[in-house]
Amino acid sequence: AQSVSQHNHHVILSEAASLELGCNYSYGGTVNLFWYVQYPGQHLQLLLKYFSGDPLVKGIKGFEAEFIKSKFSFNLRKPSVQWSDTAEYFCAVNAPLGFQKLVFGTGTRLLVSP
């Protein structure tokens, strides 16, 4: 079955620190990849997505992610985090020609201290 692994369950950083959240998926075919964010008390929002083309994807609020096909990875990065980035981050994958349901990782809770 398709699965998504987010190995960092809780991350604590100070403001201005760099962030990298890991995401690995298990599926051998063509995939679409997503990162979603859920700020405290708010709805799930799309940060960025990869469908094809340039494997380095830029999203909102200074986030970016790099798709490395050989590693089945789609890690999320931000060079300098802010207190307002405190949230839960979810990686997700689907297969446009295969399983169209969106499969999520278990999420990473990020706490940024001021």
Add this chain to the structure above:
Amino acid sequence: SQTIHQWPATLVQPVGSPLSLECTVEGTSNPNLYWYRQAAGRGLQLLFYSVGIGQISSEVPQNLSASRPQDRQFILSSKKLLLSDSGFYLCAWSVSGGNGYTFGSGTRLTVV
């Protein structure tokens, strides 16, 4: 424009009572529809998805069921709630191909 409505926002139900959560989509036709549950420490778990009227796929064995009586209506139900059914339930839709998803605002269900 395309919107998704999900209600109620919060619900407190006793153990053994029935459940019905409704989700409707506007501004699109023949969407793929999904029910997810978000439980503490477990991320977002796909419960059911539907690619058409009356077509329901169940992802995990559980105490819940889903139905799609109309093209843009997706209902999550239970005949008798368990304590373990507590959680945050999200409805979502996507177009065929799954290139984009829109999530509802969610229902927080507490079974007491």
